[in-house]
Amino acid sequence: MKNNRRDFLKKTGLAGLGIAGSGLLNGLGSAPSSSSTSAADGATTETEGISIIGAYGPWAASLIEGDLPEYSFRRDQWNDLAGWRKEARERYIERLGMPDLGNVPEVTVEKQYSYDGLMIEELSWQLPYGPPTGAIVLKPRGADGPLPGILGFHDHGGNKYFGKRKITRTADNRHPLIENHHQEYYEGMAWANEIAKRGYVVLVSDAFPFASRRVLLSDVPEHLRGGLDDQNPENPENIRDYNDWAGRHEHIMAKSLFSAGTTWPALFLAEDHMALDILCGRDDVDESRVGCGGLSGGGMRTVFMGGMDPRIQCAVCVGFMTTWKDLVVAKSYTHTWMTYVPLLPNELAFPEILGLRVPSATMVLNNEEDALFTLSEMERADDIMGEVYQKAGAADHYQCSFHPGPHKFDRAMQAEAFDWFDRWLKP
Template sequence: MENNRRDFLKKAGLAGLGLAGGGVFNELFANPHSSQAMPSAPAGRSSAGSMTFSASEEAGTSLIGAYGSWAASLIEGELPEFSYRRAEWEDLSSWRRAAGERFEERLAIPGIGDTPEVTVRDRYSYDGLEIEELSWQLPYGRPTRAILLKPRDAKGPLPGILGFHDHGGNKYFGRRKITRTSDDRHPMMETHQQDYYDGFAWANEIARRGYVVLVPDAFPFASRRVLLENVPEHLRDGLDDRNPEEPDNIRAYNDWAGDHEHVMAKSLFSAGTTWPGVFFAEDQKALDILCARGDVDEDRIGCGGLSGGGMRTVFMSGMDERISCSVCVGFMTTWKDLILAKSYTHTWMTYVPLLPGELDFPEILGLKVPSLSPLVLNNEEDPLFTLSEMKKADTILGDVYSKAGAGDRYRCSFYPGPHKFDRPMQQEAFDWFDRWLKGKG
């Protein structure tokens, strides 16, 4: 299992690493931990566990050498311009409007048309659930594929959850990472779910508790991935799209796609948009589709996910009023952490140019206070983040919610172990959804 975890971290971090050299990772994993070997923590905040640090986190060093302290000083000193923690922001509604408009401007969200028409490709029952395989065509790229799950024989509109799959250094797969639709699973997905989700398909588990759960492929994963046949031959590294389900071909494609991220990011920036902006645009269409269903109560909508799914949760929760409850797993820190220690562990999908001087990363999740009830779940030995900065992010969000008089609507919990969304964490997440989407206290 640890070899798989190391491979995951080496390829794509959070939302996707993929940019680091092997030497750093040899240090990072000198004392690997297994999530199966670690006891679960009770809900709520816990004391910090031990952490293996890379050389870039040692005192007096930074990822960019002597330039680190200077770069960090650019966003330190005064609080960010649109931080609700600043004394001049006294009126909550005025701050929400101003900060939300600035955040939307920085995302540079592309216009991608109206809500697309949905095709039901298949409908069947499995493991106590009614499952629909859906697709829709956006104005660009191949059709988006998605899986929708709900309890079999469910009566009346149910609360809905938009489920975000992780990055995992694996762009070949998307929706299948957190769902299970038959006993016949791809062996790589069986391993993936065992390594990061304690063997569970968490979208199935929460659907069984009385939710309609929609899991779409993200850009550019699975059905939305970049096909090799559509890029110039000199960029294909001798690969092609034949026999796509073969594990060796999948691994080769994922290596190629990880190296291709900087090309995609630069092209998106040159087009006047951002990767987070594209994420949000496509995820919002999925949310439109979920909320339009007759079996969904559009007044009770949540979202959540691990890692890259946690990142998408932050952006969606900060931007769309329809999300009233969210669970961000394994993706919460500060911009300073990325400046000095951890940018190499993260994908190009993370960054919003110019935003750090206006909002710290956790403050994005606080943009909808008090209408949003967010839960943040962290792992104490998560090598994608610095523990002290994860705790600082918790303090920042706690201060935002306290100032808004909504401290009870925010919670952050720390669990022992590495990057994961295991069963104890899932239990806390599902109870949180029940509390705020079903009123179960």
């Protein structure tokens, strides 16, 4: 079963970011049911000297081993924290090739209503390219005064048809695939709702290219549509077909973005930065107390955003922390094209992207049986982050935990994350 599942993941491109469990695969209707690939598989492969790129693995890994990366704060040459952070962030942004999205767009409030003790707003705004971005804001009903804000990042999950709905709930009835998704990865919870109830204004927007920002079949050449169309979009079977197609389309999108002089992470960062502008510009948000977080693809976006924007006072990365070496020799096949920034591994270890925010509060939550990463490399990433925060004299501003089980953000992990947000964002 495991080999069949791996063949499917590699063929469709749905392996990336949150596809580890069997429930969502069953929901997508595109693969046989199986248990999660054991995290030990990657470690065994590495121990035996076998890599996912064959005999080239040890050589490729050697390119990023040995000397510390050029902009690593762990190097002896970097002793001025503020100076290092400025130079390293500038190089980070340069490598990303982040496009300029211009001024903050006008925000339209599409709907306002109450649900489950929360006031909910459905928003939209138009960026310089693509369809309008859909977003949801949640806050406690009847709350007074500016509240701390949270930028909530939805996951990837091999499911581009859905975005903000993956971590929110706005009615008793849910789409059956969303109900499955909540159960598979969040122990049945819509975590954005739960943190909002604790006294936060939470903004969740659709990332590029998910949900409202997804690529429509009618907008690509017919020979690339695989015989599909955009009709009856909420039909579960059509969603499965679309997600299958979108997974296969990822390499086309990535190569086109590289050819345009930018990267997929750059678009994530640029659009999330715009969402942060919108969140911080709200009258009901205290812009001095803002955090971000998310699982999997949302954890990856937390790394990119948390490392770059000093307005993020507290960041919680869930289910997306490892090393470049892990991706070189063992796990790149389990990840989307959205992960990679050419040349950056020469200059920053992967954990050090998030470490650019030191000494601001940072939490990393891992799962010990997460099939997307090798456990030893998750532990090495924790060591790297710990060294960065220790050198900065801010060891108590960093916390990392390893939870039992596969790729997820369950109730126990949510409780730990929410307490961390409360510690740093509430008076």
